[in-house]
Amino acid sequence: MSPLGVAVEVLPFKMKYIPAIMSWVKTEADMVQWAGHAFVWPMTQRQFHEHLRESKARLPSLYPFALWNRGRVFAYCELANHQRNSSSAMLSRVIVAPRRRDKGYATFMIREVLRFGFGDLGLNRIWLGVFDFNKAAIACYQRVGFVFEGTLRQSAKLGGSYWNCHVMSILRNEWMNGHGVTTAQQQSG
Numbered sequence: 001m002s003p004l005g006v007a008v009e010v011l012p013f014k015m016k017y018i019p020a021i022m023s024w025v026k027t028e029a030d031m032v033q034w035a036g037h038a039f040v041w042p043m044t045q046r047q048f049h050e051h052l053r054e055s056k057a058r059l060p061s062l063y064p065f066a067l068w069n070r071g072r073v074f075a076y077c078e079l080a081n082h083q084r085n086s087s088s089a090m091l092s093r094v095i096v097a098p099r100r101r102d103k104g105y106a107t108f109m110i111r112e113v114l115r116f117g118f119g120d121l122g123l124n125r126i127w128l129g130v131f132d133f134n135k136a137a138i139a140c141y142q143r144v145g146f147v148f149e150g151t152l153r154q155s156a157k158l159g160g161s162y163w164n165c166h167v168m169s170i171l172r173n174e175w176m177n178g179h180g181v182t183t184a185q186q187q188s189g
């Protein structure tokens with residue numbers, strides 16, 4: 001049980017969560033903001049199933065996570081692109097059900113994922129991409145210890161607009177030194 005009073009399910013992710021997660025993504029812009037170009041609009045359950053196949057491999061490169069409460073999923077994210085030769089992976093597809101946002105759930109979930117990545121997987125680097133207008137996501141990533149590395153300028157295109165994508169990362173020693181480690185002080189703050 002988390003300090004927020006919710007249970008976090010790490011693995012195995014249940015395929016039955018997929019329709020709920022997809023219901024939070026109402027438009028193509030929502031989809032690209034959330035998942036980049038991993039899916040094609042209109043997104044389908046089949047695409048999501050295909051995407052998650054990597055998590056079933058003998059040596060997976062993708063690990064799906066969900067937060068749930070009273071049998072209902074309300075947040076989702078992945079550790080993806082697990083590169084064993086460089087001990088790195090990418091935090092991706094972070095999303096919280098619209099009605100549950102701004103309550104600290106993403107922050108809690110990401111701290112759990114960092115614990116899994118640096119602890120269980122023994123990673124050295126976890127990185128992510130976030131569009132520059134996504135202030136809530138950036139605040140959340142900074143809160144758990146991610147720092148900016150640079151900006152992929154106009155790297156995504158939606159309709160007639162190009163979007164800038166910030167690259168952020170957290171290294172194992174930074175996480176170990178407490179930037180990403182959950183402490184009683186951080187939880188109450």
Ligand SMILES: CC(C)(COP(=O)(O)OP(=O)(O)OC[C@H]1O[C@@H](n2cnc3c(N)ncnc32)[C@H](O)[C@@H]1OP(=O)(O)O)[C@@H](O)C(=O)NCCC(=O)NCCS
Nearest residue numbers: 094095096101102103104105106107130135136137139140
């Ligand atoms: C991004 C997202 C996952 C955050 O989830 P959440 O549970 O609301 O996140 P948290 O409550 O843990 O943290 C949100 C932080 O953003 C801050 N925030 C919210 N709106 C903000 C805004 N407009 N400007 C600046 N900061 C903002 C909150 O104050 C909080 O920071 P704090 O903890 O320092 O106070 C959620 O908004 C979401 O699902 N968005 C749609 C999908 C998406 O964009 N995913 C990210 C892809 S990179």
